[in-house]
Amino acid sequence: MAASRGGVERVLKKLRVSVEEGNFYEAHQMYRTLYFRYMSQKKHAEAIELLYSGASLLLKHNQHGSGADLCMLLIEALNNANSTVNKDIIDKICSLLRLLDQESPERAQYINAALKWSAKNESAYKSGHPDLHQQIAMTLWKEKNYCESRYHFIHSYDGKACASMLVEYATAKGYPSEVDMFVTQAVLQLLCLKNEKTASVVFYTYTEKHPDIETGPPFMKPLLNFVWFLLLAIQGGKLTVFAVLCEKYQPSISRDPSYKDYIDRIGQIFFGVATAKRRQCSSRWSLREFVAKSLC
Known part of the structure; x- marks a missing residue:
């Protein structure tokens, strides 16, 4: 497990360097390639961490299209992994939400997809988990x-x-x-x-x-x-x-x-x-x- 985590960290470091050097397209494609590779190997935790790190990095460099794409893949990964709703995942989802362009149509799609995922895993909340709704509400409130x-x-x-x-x-x-x-x-x-x-x-x-x-x-x-x-x-x-x-x-x-x-x-x-x-x-x-x- 430690070796696997170390391998992920090396890959993430290499990708961060690529982004810092302005090779956004190549980095985006590499994130996607590695994501599908991890998912095919059932390495769900690694895939989720990869996508969260990649989306955060790209969005901070104003690569909103590429970042939004990785955000949607993150929700796809959560669905495929049957991940349960917990504070860490909600924090990740809402951290990316705050980085997404407020005017982009992808942002609304991302919110809807995240809520749908949380409802799927918590049948008592058909409209989405209340803790996720709360963090989304706080973010939107700060944006007026x-x-x-x-x-x-x-x-x-x-x-x-x-x-x-x-x-x-x-x-x-x-x-x-x-x-x-x-x-x-x-x-x-x-x-x-x-x-x-x-x-x-x-x-x-x-x-x-x-x-x-x-x-x-x-x-x-x-x-x-x-x-x-x-x-x-x-x-x-x-x-x-x-x-x-x-x-x-x-x-x-x-x-x-x-x-x-x-x-x-x-x-x-x-x-x-x-x-x-x-x-x-x-x-x-x-x-x-x-x-x-x-x-x-």
């Missing part, structure tokens, strides 16, 4: 790519960082009238993903940190009170409480048409609302009538 960062935070368990990013997003890009909407959509989406613990952390951290939200709860903004009561109602799991809550705050809920679909799903997950019966509910949210039918 709030929209994409938000998506990945929603699929992570890092509620505090998600809330801090949302505060920055709202203050930098939002209107004063949307202060409550930034956090509401995030909380509802997290609840739809059955992640009530993170949803609660996001809500309380956001309302505590946002400079334009007064100390609460209760809050001056009705929509924030709705979310607060919803989180409390989920702990009790009573359908009648959920129904009355939605009826009382109908004007606030109606501010964004997407809320209704989220709340429908939340009703199914946490309050046992049957899909067929929920569809019988009128578009005017006559929830008292709906609850009566549900309790029959």
Whole structure:
């Protein structure tokens, strides 16, 4: 094993010299050749280390096309090796992500491929491993790519960082009238993903940190009170409480048409609302009538 590692180090040293001398094309082709050789010999660890080192080196020398190619081969190697998700691999993936050109289409392809690999190896996370989502979200946040960062935070368990990013997003890009909407959509989406613990952390951290939200709860903004009561109602799991809550705050809920679909799903997950019966509910949210039918 030590001899094998020493052989890899000698090859990597030779390739680094080639790159430093500006022989980028030759180095790229050699990385590919050695990768396929290692994989044919089932030397998966060596192949992964080779590709990570090569991609890092090429990207640092602004060889974005060649570097991106090795990044994609790295994900291919992880798939072929049936590698499990762990911190070391996630760190490698996200280290390369930070080096990739932010505007290149290969970057999005790389992110999608990495998440797909992590989902394949962790069947509980169909959208990708939450730890990988968290690191991707942090990287995109630092780049001020709030929209994409938000998506990945929603699929992570890092509620505090998600809330801090949302505060920055709202203050930098939002209107004063949307202060409550930034956090509401995030909380509802997290609840739809059955992640009530993170949803609660996001809500309380956001309302505590946002400079334009007064100390609460209760809050001056009705929509924030709705979310607060919803989180409390989920702990009790009573359908009648959920129904009355939605009826009382109908004007606030109606501010964004997407809320209704989220709340429908939340009703199914946490309050046992049957899909067929929920569809019988009128578009005017006559929830008292709906609850009566549900309790029959």
